[in-house]
Amino acid sequence: MQINEVNIGIIGGGNLGRSVAEGFLKAGIKSSKIVITRRRVHLLEDLREKGVQTEKENAMAVIGKEVIILAVKPYQAKELLSELKPQLQPGQILLSLMTGISLAELSEHVPEGVLVFRVMPNTAVALQESMTLISAPECDTAVQKIVGDLFETLGKVIFINEELMAAATVLGACGIAFALRFIRAAIQGGVEIGFGADVAQQIVAQTVKGATELILQTGHHPEQEIDKVTTPKGITISGLNEMEHQGFSSALIRGLLVSYNKLNSGK
Ligand SMILES: NC(=O)c1ccc[n+]([C@@H]2O[C@H](COP(=O)([O-])OP(=O)(O)OC[C@H]3O[C@@H](n4cnc5c(N)ncnc54)[C@H](OP(=O)(O)O)[C@@H]3O)[C@@H](O)[C@H]2O)c1
Secondary structure, three states, X not given: OOHHHOOEEEEOXXXXXXXXXXXXXXXXXXXHHEEEEOOOHHHHHHHHHOOOEEEOOXXXXXXXXXXXXXXXXXXXXXXXXXXXXXXXXXXXXXXXXXXXXXXXXXXXXXXXXXXXXXXXXXXXXXXXXXXXXXXXXXXXXXXXXXXXXXXXXXEEEEEOOHHHHHHHHHHHHHHHHHHHXXXXXXXXXXXXXXXXXXXHHHHHHHHHHHHHHHHHHXXXXXXXXXXXXXXXXXXXXXXXXXXXXXXXXXXXXXXXXXXXXXXXXXX
16 A cells, blocks of 8 residues: 555644644645544644545544554553544554553553554654654564655664663654754853854854754764764863763763653653
């Protein structure tokens, strides 16, 4: 099956659910192929104006859909799945975007034969720049390909074992916030050394984009690119070393671990 033939239901049109819909539209998936739901359906008016079917009734995003995407909060999952169970049919693909709910837990609440995947994108889906990590059940590779292809329209995709899903959540989904905090701090520093906030933001954002592209396009280790910028006794290495004396790398790694441990402890 081609991606543009797939009928997609998105349940939970909040921050992430609506961003996924926007990303699909940008990727050229026809609006007539997408149904999106939330209880306060009036908040999806902008998507309705773009031709997406917006509904209060979740059944509308399940019946006749090859792919159903769940994007409600994790604590809302159980109630939602018991509501959906009577409508779900074997062979339908159910993609859970919800953090911390295992494939085994999800499978307990759906009829046998429904193909349940965990999918962890980040909020860059709306711009087709997501890093999406996917854990697949044991199923036909053609089915896995449909799911992979669908999310490749929204950025990059890596299939991972489910044991790595918590780590993927921290590095990929929380990672957006971590990267943005670096950007914010650099802007604040930029203002202190003379730029207005708007210009500082442009400089930092484009510089970070450039650094990212250097890694993505060359495959180089970051330190290899850093070496090119650090003249012996120069200003860059002095600044970098001071950042490290103040715990830059350590703070980041420790923050990642706190998020990871919190996610694993379920608190
Ligand atoms: N934000 C991220 O970066 C990110 C990344 C990866 C994964 N996730 C996961 O994605 C999920 C959604 O996160 P979010 O940030 O988008 O949360 P959110 O903004 O709160 O969106 C959830 C939406 O679900 C709707 N909803 C709740 N109960 C519903 C029901 N019974 N039927 C239909 N819609 C219902 C809510 O709208 P109404 O109240 O109008 O119904 C709400 O807008 C979470 O499980 C989160 O773990 C988020």
